[in-house]
Amino acid sequence: MTKQNPSSKVTIVEVARRGGVSLGTVSRVINNDVHVAPETRERVSKVMQEMGYVANRQARSLRGSKTNVIGVLVPDLGTGYIGEIMHGIDTELGVAQFDLMLFTTHRTAIKEANYVANMVRGMVDGLLLVLPRNPADYTGTLTHRKFPFVLIDHQGNSDPCPAVGATNWQGAYNATDYLIKLGHTRIGFITGSMDLGAATDRLDGYKAALRVNHISEDPRLVCEGTFFQPEGYSGACALLDIDAPPTAIFASNDAMAMGAMDAVRARGLRIPEDISILGFDDVPQAALVRPALTTVRQPLEQMGRVATQMLLDLLHDPSKHLDRIELPTELIVRGSTSSPKDKAG
Amino acid sequence: MTKQNPSSKVTIVEVARRGGVSLGTVSRVINNDVHVAPETRERVSKVMQEMGYVANRQARSLRGSKTNVIGVLVPDLGTGYIGEIMHGIDTELGVAQFDLMLFTTHRTAIKEANYVANMVRGMVDGLLLVLPRNPADYTGTLTHRKFPFVLIDHQGNSDPCPAVGATNWQGAYNATDYLIKLGHTRIGFITGSMDLGAATDRLDGYKAALRVNHISEDPRLVCEGTFFQPEGYSGACALLDIDAPPTAIFASNDAMAMGAMDAVRARGLRIPEDISILGFDDVPQAALVRPALTTVRQPLEQMGRVATQMLLDLLHDPSKHLDRIELPTELIVRGSTSSPKDKAG
DNA sequence: CTGTTAGCGCATTCAG
DNA sequence: CTGAATGCGCTAACAG
Numbered sequence: 001m002t003k004q005n006p007s008s009k010v011t012i013v014e015v016a017r018r019g020g021v022s023l024g025t026v027s028r029v030i031n032n033d034v035h036v037a038p039e040t041r042e043r044v045s046k047v048m049q050e051m052g053y054v055a056n057r058q059a060r061s062l063r064g065s066k067t068n069v070i071g072v073l074v075p076d077l078g079t080g081y082i083g084e085i086m087h088g089i090d091t092e093l094g095v096a097q098f099d100l101m102l103f104t105t106h107r108t109a110i111k112e113a114n115y116v117a118n119m120v121r122g123m124v125d126g127l128l129l130v131l132p133r134n135p136a137d138y139t140g141t142l143t144h145r146k147f148p149f150v151l152i153d154h155q156g157n158s159d160p161c162p163a164v165g166a167t168n169w170q171g172a173y174n175a176t177d178y179l180i181k182l183g184h185t186r187i188g189f190i191t192g193s194m195d196l197g198a199a200t201d202r203l204d205g206y207k208a209a210l211r212v213n214h215i216s217e218d219p220r221l222v223c224e225g226t227f228f229q230p231e232g233y234s235g236a237c238a239l240l241d242i243d244a245p246p247t248a249i250f251a252s253n254d255a256m257a258m259g260a261m262d263a264v265r266a267r268g269l270r271i272p273e274d275i276s277i278l279g280f281d282d283v284p285q286a287a288l289v290r291p292a293l294t295t296v297r298q299p300l301e302q303m304g305r306v307a308t309q310m311l312l313d314l315l316h317d318p319s320k321h322l323d324r325i326e327l328p329t330e331l332i333v334r335g336s337t338s339s340p341k342d343k344a345g
Numbered sequence: 346m347t348k349q350n351p352s353s354k355v356t357i358v359e360v361a362r363r364g365g366v367s368l369g370t371v372s373r374v375i376n377n378d379v380h381v382a383p384e385t386r387e388r389v390s391k392v393m394q395e396m397g398y399v400a401n402r403q404a405r406s407l408r409g410s411k412t413n414v415i416g417v418l419v420p421d422l423g424t425g426y427i428g429e430i431m432h433g434i435d436t437e438l439g440v441a442q443f444d445l446m447l448f449t450t451h452r453t454a455i456k457e458a459n460y461v462a463n464m465v466r467g468m469v470d471g472l473l474l475v476l477p478r479n480p481a482d483y484t485g486t487l488t489h490r491k492f493p494f495v496l497i498d499h500q501g502n503s504d505p506c507p508a509v510g511a512t513n514w515q516g517a518y519n520a521t522d523y524l525i526k527l528g529h530t531r532i533g534f535i536t537g538s539m540d541l542g543a544a545t546d547r548l549d550g551y552k553a554a555l556r557v558n559h560i561s562e563d564p565r566l567v568c569e570g571t572f573f574q575p576e577g578y579s580g581a582c583a584l585l586d587i588d589a590p591p592t593a594i595f596a597s598n599d600a601m602a603m604g605a606m607d608a609v610r611a612r613g614l615r616i617p618e619d620i621s622i623l624g625f626d627d628v629p630q631a632a633l634v635r636p637a638l639t640t641v642r643q644p645l646e647q648m649g650r651v652a653t654q655m656l657l658d659l660l661h662d663p664s665k666h667l668d669r670i671e672l673p674t675e676l677i678v679r680g681s682t683s684s685p686k687d688k689a690g
Numbered sequence: 691c692t693g694t695t696a697g698c699g700c701a702t703t704c705a706g
Numbered sequence: 707c708t709g710a711a712t713g714c715g716c717t718a719a720c721a722g
Binding site: 054056057058059061062067069072076077078079080082083084086087090094099100101102103104122123229258261262265284285288289290 | 399401402403404406407412414417421422423424425427428429431432435439444445446447448449467468574603606607610629630633634635
Binding site: 354356357358368369372373375376400401403404405406407408409 | 714
């Protein structure tokens with residue numbers, strides 16, 4: 001048995017000795033350097049195999065100053081929303097043979113601009129920032145330090161930098177237009193956090209669709225939320241309390257739409273017969289609630305994939321100038337929307 | 346301005362020169378070695394501050410052979426289930442000042458026993474295996490190589506090793522008992538993947554509760570699933586088709602319970618008036634579906650935290666012998682269960 | 691208390 | 707085509 005205990009650390013030196021060559025040669029074999037005789041390569045490979053050699057990545061990156069690891073900064077992991085994005089990132093990283101270091105921001109409120117850059121120093125080659133609340137906190141430092149990064153689903157109102165998002169305006173426009181075509185004229189809208197570009201874009205899309213269809217805006221029909229479920233509930237309550245309540249409610253994300261569904265039901269109203277509900281995102285559970293939620297799908301998995309590709313591009317050619325790109329949204333019609341019932345019957 | 350561009354790499358040597366000391370002293374300051382004059386420490390700290398020094402972790406771990414990173418191996422991230430566990434892990438890692446490297450198994454079907462150990466070589470100090478399908482694939486190698494690891498929510502039927510799980514048997518027992526106390530005597534059961542200990546434990550708990558309450562087992566009331574939603578649907582259909590259909594269905598996890606809810610509704614039956622539905626896990630959306638799902642809560646977040654603590658313990662004292670520990674489950678009663686209606690009325 | 695020194699495992703010159 | 711030598715940035719002895 002030539003095989004030895006692989007737990008004892010086997011370095012390039014051991015392999016070299018056992019293979020009767022110098023450590024330089026072993027290194028060449030490992031890195032597929034052409035300057036190795038086929039026969040030698042063969043023999044060394046075999047020895048590595050036998051000894052269970054595995055490169056020490058610490059040493060390799062210390063020397064070469066690249067780690068083959070990329071860092072991903074996420075606010076949280078609880079939601080299916082981010083899970084989808086992560087899936088896309090992970091898939092793409094897998095094919096590129098990169099590993100993934102995960103950082104969550106929820107555990108420490110990150111105030112300092114330097115935090116990310118320091119934390120990450122030497123550990124990762126690039127950074128993917130998912131759903132950053134205040135991208136400006138990082139982007140300045142990162143850009144200044146020429147550290148490769150890509151934003152995923154951030155607001156678009158900061159300086160231009162590599163980012164991927166979705167067509168929020170278009171998605172909201174289409175959804176609103178769909179409700180109007182269904183016959184709704186009084187459509188309630190619950191916004192997201194208005195400091196986020198995604199939220200303002202969605203509101204603007206809603207308004208534009210109304211305008212195009214010659215429906216006048218009623219400020220009482222718009223109520224402000226921050227993307228969390230309870231505000232969907234309270235928002236819907238507020239909307240149902242006004243004089244001429246809406247026949248449809250469009251919430252800026254699925255979580256709030258589900259809150260709104262609860263509120264509607266708590267009033268003894270039916271969905272969609274009495275009130276249509278429409279969401280945004282198409283998180284996994286949107287299809288599971290009853291009635292299933294009509295919503296605007298964001299291509300989350302694809303956003304993760306595209307962002308990763310951009311980052312890998314950047315790693316390959318740091319001088320490359322990348323900008324924000326937007327992926328298309330899509331209206332997914334399910335059971336929570338229908339034509340308004342004719343109450344006058 | 347003494348501050349210089351922090352992007353140019355500032356090493357311990359630079360700091361030493363600038364501080365008028367040797368690099369050894371700087372190292373001592375960094376590592377809080379006591380053998381440094383307070384005054385010197387002060388001065389060096391200030392210089393580090395000014396120069397924006399950040400330790401190179403590659404170099405540090407190359408030397409010290411510990412990385413302060415732990416690896417987490419998960420099957421996927423899409424589900425809230427794993428998100429909860431991750432949250433617990435992340436929290437605990439945060440206080441211990443460890444970073445987190447994420448590996449997903451879905452992207453490559455891991456067959457080789459060596460894969461994990463090799464992949465991880467030198468990159469992490471320990472490994473957390475979340476929901477491993479075939480723990481035996483890893484545990485052998487890992488144990489043999491004396492690589493610290495803890496299993497989270499695996500089946501309990503392999504060799505003893507550090508692991509954390511939940512009281513599946515007890516949870517299923519309590520839930521079944523609760524249904525019986527409600528007046529149900531014909532309780533359908535949909536199993537999970539029967540190669541997983543968690544699944545068999547739940548089935549056993551169900552059976553035990555029946556036995557204790559002198560209700561005879563009816564094999565037709567048990568139907569096999571693999572923890573995925575569609576099987577909840579088909580399983581419920583099968584159960585509703587037998588001669589004396591059950592008045593309650595207990596699914597081995599929430600996903601299948603939701604599938605069962607759909608099936609019940611598709612038959613035009615009401616929940617819980619006609620059929621009670623009970624799940625297992627208490628994933629976030631269990632509280633969001635309508636009616637809200639009665640279920641057995643697994644303390645997922647806590648399981649993540651406890652497992653992490655165990656692993657950190659192991660890192661601190663590798664000789665420590667840790668075994669499987671179980672955390673208590675809890676029955677969460679919501680709207681999907683009630684006493685069976687008296688059909689004879 | 692502080693400076694000096696020797697590697698950690700590897701990639702990369704530079705000579706053969 | 708291959709071997710020998712030089713650090714990457716840092717910690718941990720070892721001498722002062």
